[in-house]
Structures are given as structure tokens and as C-alpha cells.
Amino acid sequence: AQTVTQSQPEMSVQEAETVTLSCTYDTSESDYYLFWYKQPPSRQMILVIRQEAYKQQNATENRFSVNFQKAAKSFSLKISDSQLGDAAMYFCAYRSSQGAQKLVFGQGTRLTINP
Amino acid sequence: EPEVTQTPSHQVTQMGQEVILRCVPISNHLYFYWYRQILGQKVEFLVSFYNNEISEKSEIFDDQFSVERPDGSNFTLKIRSTKLEDSAMYFCASSVQPTSGVETQYFGPGTRLLVL
Numbered sequence: 544a545q546t547v548t549q550s551q552p553e554m555s556v557q558e559a560e561t562v563t564l565s566c567t568y569d570t571s572e573s574d575y576y577l578f579w580y581k582q583p584p585s586r587q588m589i590l591v592i593r594q595e596a597y598k599q600q601n602a603t604e605n606r607f608s609v610n611f612q613k614a615a616k617s618f619s620l621k622i623s624d625s626q627l628g629d630a631a632m633y634f635c636a637y638r639s640s641q642g643a644q645k646l647v648f649g650q651g652t653r654l655t656i657n658p
Numbered sequence: 659e660p661e662v663t664q665t666p667s668h669q670v671t672q673m674g675q676e677v678i679l680r681c682v683p684i685s686n687h688l689y690f691y692w693y694r695q696i697l698g699q700k701v702e703f704l705v706s707f708y709n710n711e712i713s714e715k716s717e718i719f720d721d722q723f724s725v726e727r728p729d730g731s732n733f734t735l736k737i738r739s740t741k742l743e744d745s746a747m748y749f750c751a752s753s754v755q756p757t758s759g760v761e762t763q764y765f766g767p768g769t770r771l772l773v774l
Contacts, residue, residue, distance in 0.1 A: 554759075576760045580765075582664050585767070587661070587662065587749075587765045587766055587767040587768070588749070588765040589765070590762050590763075590764075593760065593762070595760065597753060601706050606722075616710075634701065638760065640760070642661070642704055642712070642714075644689065644713070644753075644761070644763075645691070645703035645706060645714060645716070646693075646701075646703065646763060648693075648701040648702075649700065650699075
């Protein structure tokens with residue numbers, strides 16, 4: 544079974560600085576998808592960024608980018624120019640490319656932005 | 659922008675009672691999911707639903723749980739006889755099968771269930 548681990552329960556960063564959230568996963572599959580979801584306080588989870596494992600190029604969405612290291616099974620999220628609105632719980636998630644559509648989540652990292 | 663909605667936002671019930679959690683997925687979505695998060699633990703998959711039947715379920719989703727799409731808009735999760743350990747945040751999600759690539763699951767805000 545696949546597992547996802549986020550080893551940083553909490554992180555904080557100064558506004559306008561850059562922060563990296565860590566995620567590692569374990570799988571025996573070669574093709575899969577990885578996601579970062581953001582959950583602001585009392586709001587629903589929204590997708591931040593996703594990566595297909597067969598793509599070597601790291602995904603980027605505006606200020607958000609990932610460092611996908613397939614051999615190391617690592618999928619970190621970098622947030623550049625942090626803004627107050629980035630404060631949230633961030634979840635890393637894994638989805639198999641075959642059959643099962645369920646997402647397997649990490650424990651989450653709570654990100655605080657200091658003004 | 660369309661959103662997944664869930665009702666109620668909070669539910670308190672007595673152990674052994676039945677509860678029904680309701681979700682309205684995004685209107686053109688065809689795949690529906692329930693996840694839960696016990697306080698301090700990971701978000702866990704419960705069940706996925708497509709074409710009016712369960713497509714996958716986890717070990718957590720035992721005979722006490724059921725899902726239904728009673729009409730064209732609602733997607734419900736029923737817990738027949740609640741236990742203390744069912745206390746959790748329950749998230750509904752929906753997705754549409756894309757023509758290429760992987761689908762995105764859109765989540766609702768959750769229902770916080772407390773079993774006393």
C-alpha cells in the first residue's frame with residue numbers, strides 16, 4: 544500500500560520570503576500522480592499543484608513550484624514570495640494511475656506567514 | 659466558480675444513532691468520494707462512487723456505512739449506528755473524468771461529526 548509522509552507538522556515564514564514544504568512517499572508503482580492541496584482555516588481543500596510521475600519537468604503554478612525527485616520518492620512544494628493568504632494547512636497526496644482513484648494523504652503541514 | 663457543498667457543517671449525535679451527511683457535488687461531475695479525518699490524524703479515503711454504484715471502498719467502510727445518490731444532485735453518506743470512533747471531519751469530493759491527464763478532485767468544506 545502507498546504511504547505519504549509529511550515530516551513537518553508546522554512551518555513558518557516571513558512574508559515575501561520563500562518556504563519549502565517536504566513530502567515523501569512510498570510506492571512500488573512506476574506511474575502515478577502527486578498533488579499538493581491547501582486548506583485555509585475553515586475552508587475547503589483546494590488544489591495547488593499536481594505532478595504526473597512520467598513527466599520529468601517539475602510543475603509550476605505562479606508562485607508555487609515542486610521539486611519532484613522520483614528516485615528519492617520526494618515531492619516538495621516551494622512557495623515563493625509568501626503572502627498572508629498562503630497561511631493554511633498543506634496536504635501532500637498520492638494517486639495511483641491504475642484503477643483506484645482514491646487520494647492517499649500525508650499528515651499535513653500547517654504554514655504560518657509572519658507579517 | 660462552482661463548489662462542492664456539504665450539510666450540516668456540524669453534527670452532534672448520541673452513540674448508536676443514525677446520521678446522514680449530505681453533499682452536493684459540482685453539477686457536471688460524475689465521480690464522488692467521501693473521506694474522513696479524525697482529529698490529529700491523516701485524511702483517509704472511505705469510498706468512491708460512479709454510475710450509481712460503489713467503485714472502491716476502504717476497510718473503514720464497513721456495513722455500518724452506506725452511500726446513495728437519491729436524486730440528481732445530492733450524494734449522501736449514512737452511518738447506521740454511530741460509534742465514538744466515528745467522530746471526525748467528513749469530506750465529500752467530486753471530479754469529472756478529463757479527456758486527458760488526471761482528474762482533479764474538488765473538496766467540500768466538511769461536516770464535523772461528534773458522537774457522544
